Amino acid sequence: MAFLHSLLVLLPLLASACAQLKAPNANLPRPPAVPPVTGPDGPVYHSVTGATLPPLNTTYYFDQLIDHTNPKLGTFKQRYWHTWEWYEKGGPIILFTPGEGNADGYTGYLVNRTINGQIAQQEHGATIVIEHRYYGETNPFSDMSDKNLKYHTIQQAIDDLEYFAKTVKLAMPGGDSVGPAEAPWVLVGGSYSGALTSWTMVNKPGLFRAGYASSAVVEAIVDFWQYFEPARQYMPKNCSADVEAVISHVDTVLTTGTTSQISQLKSLFGLSALTHADDVASAFRNNLWDWQSLSPSTGPNGTFYQFCDALEVKNGVSASASGWGVDHALDAWAKFWNNGYLKNLCDGESIVDCLGTYDPTNPLFTDISVGNDYRSWTWIVCNEVGWYQDAAPTGVPSLVSRLVQPAYDARSCSLFFPATFPEGSSPLPDIAQTNVAYEGWNVHIDRLFFANGQRDPWRAATVSADDHYVPSTPQQQIAVSDGFHCSDLSTANANVDATVKAVQQQALKAIHGWLQGFVPAKRELVQEV
Structure with missing residues (x-):
């Protein structure tokens, strides 16, 4: 399974301890690992008696x-x-x-x-x-x-x-x-x-x-589109403008484009192996999920800001608040992906196993071994909390494709847990009971x-x-x-x-x-x- 660079990282150290799986609704709400003062095996002494602990x-x-x-x-x-x-x-x-x-x-x-x-x-x-x-x-x-x-x-x-x-x-x-x-x-x-x-x-x-x-x-919350709002509100304005422009273009191509135009878009981002439009649209969420890895300690050095710089800095010049526009931003986004981002994201997996959500034989869905924490978390998501991080409602600016709706993420519950959620049931968690x-x-x-x-x-x-x-x-x-x-x-x-x-x-x-x-x-x- 693919891993994100880090999950909820306040400090870069021990980031692997909070790595998140790249999958539907992948951005888990989890506190970051923080290294101890002494190191895990170092001496610990009682503050008053000096006794070794x-x-x-x-x-x-x-x-x-x-x-x-x-x-x-x-x-x-x-x-x-x-x-x-x-x-x-x-x-x-x-x-x-x-x-x-x-x-x-x-x-x-x-x-x-x-x-x-x-x-x-x-x-x-x-x-x-x-x-x-x-x-x-x-x-x-x-x-x-x-x-x-x-x-x-x-x-x-x-x-x-x-x-x-x-x-x-x-x-x-x-x-x-x-x-x-x-x-x-x-x-x-x-x-x-x-x-x-x-x-x-x-x-x-x-x-x-x-x-x-x-x-x-x-x-x-089932339809948790607000997840992306703090990023949209606080990220550089030129970056949000261009992300919105690219996503709007992606939606137009995937919904009304010709077969040739769709193939060209997928090829540009290395996603040709994905046969479902919503999987292609969902893949773009990865760069936005990187916002969660930011902290006061990481500042502008986080992966999210590297992504924005890739889109907004051209020939040493930063775009105005309105951005460069879709023509430049689309190609710049693709170059960012092809210069290591997609490779790191999928970590040796095929694109289908990494970003696809339709193959029931995908190890993401079939691995029932103890220690598969993502499976464990998905059980709670599917049954009690939801928090599907999807597109904003019509009329609200969206950093996420309109093709990505709660039903898209919820559909995976049937793939993870077919005995509990039969295929085609489109289960949604009982959040009212939880609340x-x-x-x-x-x-x-x-x-x-x-x-x-x-x-x-x-x-x-x-x-x-x-x-x-x-x-x-x-x-x-x-x-x-x-x-x-x-x-x-x-x-x-x-x-x-x-x-x-x-x-x-x-x-x-x-x-x-x-x-x-x-x-x-x-x-x-x-x-x-």
């Missing part, structure tokens, strides 16, 4: 319930990582999951290179990174066939967090008596796992003392901090969506930086963007105040006596 990459295993509605079904091994570098008795436990992917390599979220570690350092707490069920090596079964994905739901994932918090015995001193009734727990997440933070606090009120949700996609169950934009829960970025492509699914007002209150604070997706999770981004730093400082202040009111259950019992 286990390396950050020490893997622990927890016996998690397969089905929380039927504990008799048994357990499976759930991986997690843990350190207590700043922990002092009475301090909080900071729990984080990277969400939809292998959590190995996310040990940066144990240390103060991230907001997790900043909270732990400030509050003298311990940190945990836990792998989400059905991702990485955390799986109840030996394969991910349709029947084995039965227990892969948002609710089961929420129940996992509760059972872990209440049952786990941590390796640190006193780690057998720091459950949520005895110590304050703080749930942290970014993107999908940020939404999971909100959903968990709604579904399990009082379990976690506080929550921090970065770029949290709390609202499930009612976990409150979506209507979330109102105490001691929950939302952090979002203006340039985040996922912003329209967060509480900072342009067309849906959610007030910030002292108990449910919402802070917005000038950043991108999950920018506020990384300490490095705060070093280059004062607005990101301000969000982090506001969050640290809020969480500090929220933790002050925690009273251990045992202390309450003593006081009652």
